[in-house]
Structures are given as C-alpha cells and as structure tokens.
Amino acid sequence: MKDKLKIGILGTGARGVDCFGQILKNRDDVEIAALCDTNSVRRRAAAEILNITPNLYASVDEMTAIEKLDAVIITTKDSEHYICAKKALLAGWNVLVDKPLATKAADGKELIELAKKVGKTLMIGFNLRHSPVLMRLKELIDQGTLGRIFIAENREFYDGGRTYMSRWNRFFESTGGLWIHKASHDFDIFNWLLGFPKPLRVSSFAAVNVLDKKHLPFELEPGKTPGPGCNTCPYQDKCQDKWILDDNAMKLWGEEAVAEDGYIKNLCMYTSEKDNHDNGLAMVEYENDIKVSLFETFIGSKSDRIYTIVGDKAIAEVSLMNRRITITPRWGGEIVTYEVPYVEGTHGGADPALVETFCKVIRGEITVNSTAEHGLLATALGQAAEMSRRQHRMVEMSEIL
Numbered sequence: 001m002k003d004k005l006k007i008g009i010l011g012t013g014a015r016g017v018d019c020f021g022q023i024l025k026n027r028d029d030v031e032i033a034a035l036c037d038t039n040s041v042r043r044r045a046a047a048e049i050l051n052i053t054p055n056l057y058a059s060v061d062e063m064t065a066i067e068k069l070d071a072v073i074i075t076t077k078d079s080e081h082y083i084c085a086k087k088a089l090l091a092g093w094n095v096l097v098d099k100p101l102a103t104k105a106a107d108g109k110e111l112i113e114l115a116k117k118v119g120k121t122l123m124i125g126f127n128l129r130h131s132p133v134l135m136r137l138k139e140l141i142d143q144g145t146l147g148r149i150f151i152a153e154n155r156e157f158y159d160g161g162r163t164y165m166s167r168w169n170r171f172f173e174s175t176g177g178l179w180i181h182k183a184s185h186d187f188d189i190f191n192w193l194l195g196f197p198k199p200l201r202v203s204s205f206a207a208v209n210v211l212d213k214k215h216l217p218f219e220l221e222p223g224k225t226p227g228p229g230c231n232t233c234p235y236q237d238k239c240q241d242k243w244i245l246d247d248n249a250m251k252l253w254g255e256e257a258v259a260e261d262g263y264i265k266n267l268c269m270y271t272s273e274k275d276n277h278d279n280g281l282a283m284v285e286y287e288n289d290i291k292v293s294l295f296e297t298f299i300g301s302k303s304d305r306i307y308t309i310v311g312d313k314a315i316a317e318v319s320l321m322n323r324r325i326t327i328t329p330r331w332g333g334e335i336v337t338y339e340v341p342y343v344e345g346t347h348g349g350a351d352p353a354l355v356e357t358f359c360k361v362i363r364g365e366i367t368v369n370s371t372a373e374h375g376l377l378a379t380a381l382g383q384a385a386e387m388s389r390r391q392h393r394m395v396e397m398s399e400i401l
C-alpha cells in the first residue's frame with residue numbers, strides 16, 4: 001500500500017468531527033493533515049476532540065494555498081459546498097462532498113465539468129447507499145424478486161430533524177430547501193433502487209405546522225422569553241423538545257464560538273425564524289410509468305425510513321430502523337422476511353463504509369458508486385420539489401436539467 005492518504009476536512013462541525021473526523025482518525029491508512037473552519041474556536045476544538053495536531057485553516061483559500069493533499073471531505077453547511085468543492089478541485093484534490101452536491105443543479109453541473117477537466121474524483125456522500133439494509137434490498141430488486149416495479153413509497157420519520165429548526169438547516173438560503181438538504185438522500189435511493197429511470201415531473205406540498213411560535217408546547221410566563229439557545233432557556237424544565245448540549249459539544253458550540261460568528265447550535269426551534277418545512281410530501285413520476293412518493297416529518301420521537309416497493313411479482317416492505325425486509329409474493333406463496341444483521345458505526349455502519357469506498361476510489365482500487373452525476377440528479381429532484389411547493393404547481397424536470 002502506498003503512503004498514508006493525506007486528507008483534509010473542510011467544516012469541523014458535527015459531521016466533520018463526530019463522523020468523518022472520528023472515522024478517519026481510526027484508520028491506519030489515513031492522516032488527517034488539515035482541518036479548516038471559518039470559526040477559530042471550532043477548528044481548534046476539533047483538533048482537541050480528535051486528539052490530533054493537523055494544520056488549521058480559517059478558509060478554503062488559505063488551505064488550498066498551502067496544503068498538498070490527496071483529498072478533502074467537505075462538511076460545511078450546504079450553501080458552501082459548491083465554492084469549497086470548486087476550489088478543492090482546482091487545487092488538484094479528490095473531493096468527497098457530504099450530501100447534497102450543491103444547493104442548485106446548475107452549480108452541481110459546473111462541478112461535474114470541472115472534475116472532468118482536472119481529472120479528479122468528485123464523489124457524493126450518499127451514505128445510505130452503504131446501508132446494509134438498503135444494499136440487501138437492492139440485491140433483491142436486481143435479482144428480479146419484485147419483478148417490474150411501478151410504484152414505491154418512503155415514509156421518513158426523523159426525530160433529529162426538529163433540530164433543523166435550530167440551525168442553518170432551517171433556511172432556504174443555506175440549503176436550497178429541505179427537499180434538497182434532507183431528501184436528496186431519499187431521491188437518490190429511489191433513483192438507485194429503480195435503476196436510474198429518467199424522472200419526468202415532480203409535485204410537492206410542505207409546510208411548518210408544528211415547530212413555530214404559535215405552537216410552543218408550554219405556556220409563556222410574563223417577562224420570561226424562551227431561548228435563545230436551549231442551554232440557557234428559562235423554560236428548559238417545561239420543554240419536551242429541549243436539546244441540551246453537553247460539555248464536549250460546548251467545546252464546539254459554546255459562548256466563545258458563538259461570540260465569533262453568532263451561530264447558536266441549539267436555538268429555540270419554536271421561536272427561530274425559518275423558511276424551510278417541518279413536514280412534507282413529494283411525488284415523482286419517472287419514465288416507464290414508475291411513480292414514487294416521499295413523506296418526511298420531523299415531528300415526534302420516531303426515527304425510521306419505511307419503504308413499500310411494489311412490483312408485478314412481489315411487494316417489499318422495509319424498515320431501515322428495524323433492519324427488516326418483508327417480501328410478499330403477488331399470488332400468495334411464502335412470505336419471506338430478511339433480518340439484516342446490525343453493523344457498528346454511525347448511520348448503521350453506512351458512514352465508515354462510505355469512507356472505506358472513498359479511500360479505495362482515491363487509491364484507484366475501485367470506481368465511485370455514488371457519483372457526482374447521481375448527486376446532481378438528486379439535487380435537481382429536490383430543487384423541483386422546492387419549486388413545486390413554493391410555486392404551488394407541478395414542475396417538469398426539463399425546467400431544471
């Protein structure tokens with residue numbers, strides 16, 4: 001094996017530290033050579049939490065001017081993915097962009113052209129593609145178990161999603177909307193499971209129906225204002241949704257970090273300003289009469305993705321959380337249930353597997369499975385769903401791609 005891969009991380013927040021930082025740090029074949037974050041407290045705290053001594057940078061420009069890296073992983077907020085990926089590619093680095101590829105399809109297209117021009121890998125961090133449950137489902141579909149698929153749905157319940165309303169994730173400007181930020185994963189999984197049929201048109205409805213000022217889950221008391229963050233909120237004892245950051249998290253998100261850029265990680269999810277949704281429904285019509293629907297809600301304590309996929313030979317029902325796939329044949333016969341074994345690691349083992357793939361790709365041992373083109377397609381579907389919900393109309397994919 002050649003020398004250790006020198007990898008940098010751009011954006012040392014939750015994903016940069018708790019996911020990729022921890023995974024890379026525990027690999028023998030990788031050196032985390034550089035960390036970059038616009039917030040000086042966070043980049044220093046990241047090095048401390050990971051117990052490493054990389055070079056630290058305040059901007060992608062500083063980092064690209066000095067570092068010689070094999071690759072960089074981009075875990076900034078979504079709206080910075082495009083510019084960070086562009087500069088990293090121009091520096092001659094291979095790039096793994098955590099989802100989404102970009103917040104606009106046009107930016108994604110430009111990145112794909114640039115990666116081709118500079119001859120570097122641009123991979124998209126669709127970790128769900130590495131989920132053992134979805135990989136087993138894909139195998140069953142590819143073996144023809146379901147036959148010709150014509151309708152599918154995914155109902156996503158995400159408890160952690162309520163914290164979107166506390167962070168930059170609540171704004172369209174930072175994300176391109178949650179149909180891109182969150183659902184690009186899910187659109188990609190449909191595309192992949194179905195064998196990448198061409199999407200034709202998209203409709204969606206979405207809104208904030210619970211996580212707003214009108215629906216505070218406690219009575220306000222005179223002279224007591226909720227927030228700003230949960231750690232200092234006077235209603236901590238009454239709020240079932242409070243998100244208290246522990247001492248380790250406060251190294252990244254405490255007062256000193258907030259003083260620098262005003263980013264309060266656990267802003268009150270009810271009173272915060274926002275223009276993204278807390279629940280919604282999107283539908284896509286593909287070529288060959290294939291239809292899918294995606295339901296997502298960030299209300300409630302349940303977290304799961306529950307799929308139903310119907311083909312002309314059988315129906316598959318899947319719970320990602322319970323790691324269970326049930327196949328019911330069309331004309332009766334044996335109903336088969338597959339229990340997929342537990343795998344260690346964040347997102348059901350999907351994140352370490354994603355990093356393993358990326359390392360092999362940059363060593364030239366395998367080709368990319370989740371390509372930037374797949375990232376573009378998912379971003380474009382999310383963009384269409386955002387247009388649909390905001391403009392109250394069905395959107396043709398030809399308007400975007």
Ligand SMILES: NC(=O)c1ccc[n+]([C@@H]2O[C@H](COP(=O)([O-])OP(=O)(O)OC[C@H]3O[C@@H](n4cnc5c(N)ncnc54)[C@H](O)[C@@H]3O)[C@@H](O)[C@H]2O)c1
Pocket residue numbers: 010011012013014015016036037038039042058059060074075076077078080084098099100125126127167181347
């Ligand atoms: N694949 C998944 O399952 C998954 C899960 C969560 C988040 N994500 C993605 O990971 C990314 C990061 O999300 P997060 O929750 O870790 O966010 P975060 O807010 O915790 O961290 C983002 C960090 O990026 C820094 N930053 C912002 N702009 C920067 C720039 N231009 N240069 C350098 N640093 C910059 C911020 O200061 C912050 O420290 C997002 O794109 C998100 O969509 C993916």
